[in-house]
Amino acid sequence: MMRLYQIMIVASASAAGCGGTTITGEPLISGSVAGSYDGSAYAIKYGVAAPRKTGFVILLGSEPINCDSLTAADPPSGDSAAISMPALDVNHYGNVGVELLHNIGSFTGTGSNSGSVEITSSNSASVAGTVSYSDTISTKMYSLSGTFEVLRCP
Numbered sequence: 001m002m003r004l005y006q007i008m009i010v011a012s013a014s015a016a017g018c019g020g021t022t023i024t025g026e027p028l029i030s031g032s033v034a035g036s037y038d039g040s041a042y043a044i045k046y047g048v049a050a051p052r053k054t055g056f057v058i059l060l061g062s063e064p065i066n067c068d069s070l071t072a073a074d075p076p077s078g079d080s081a082a083i084s085m086p087a088l089d090v091n092h093y094g095n096v097g098v099e100l101l102h103n104i105g106s107f108t109g110t111g112s113n114s115g116s117v118e119i120t121s122s123n124s125a126s127v128a129g130t131v132s133y134s135d136t137i138s139t140k141m142y143s144l145s146g147t148f149e150v151l152r153c154p
Contacts, residue, residue: 025064026151033146037102042079047150049127058083067153075103081144088127093117098133127152
């Protein structure tokens with residue numbers, strides 16, 4: 001699976017977790033998403049959906065995220081999830097790439113293409129749906145699940 005932040009990580013590896021610019025986030029329009037990274041639980045409070053060179057990404061985070069987060073020099077602060085989507089049309093999407101990112105003190109990430117997303121509503125202003133992902137690595141739980149409605153970036 002191609003990592004969404006692979007280039008960003010190489011460019012900012014020395015700066016990850018060392019502060020950065022404060023951004024104004026786009027809060028979830030509605031819904032409730034919970035995640036777990038390395039066994040530590042967190043709640044998603046922010047999110048956006050945006051086009052990529054190929055396909056789309058839904059970016060969800062515990063700390064502020066906005067449309068500029070996708071091209072920022074550093075990965076988002078806090079815990080976040082980048083979900084690779086082939087489209088944002090109303091439909092069920094299985095085996096989507098879900099990358100969980102942890103940028104607290106230092107940056108780490110993990111993921112696989114075993115996520116499931118159901119888009120229940122999609123228009124030019126927002127995207128809504130449900131996400132389900134879980135994995136266990138060396139007895140540590142990594143997961144993301146719940147419902148969301150997020151701003152759709154241009």
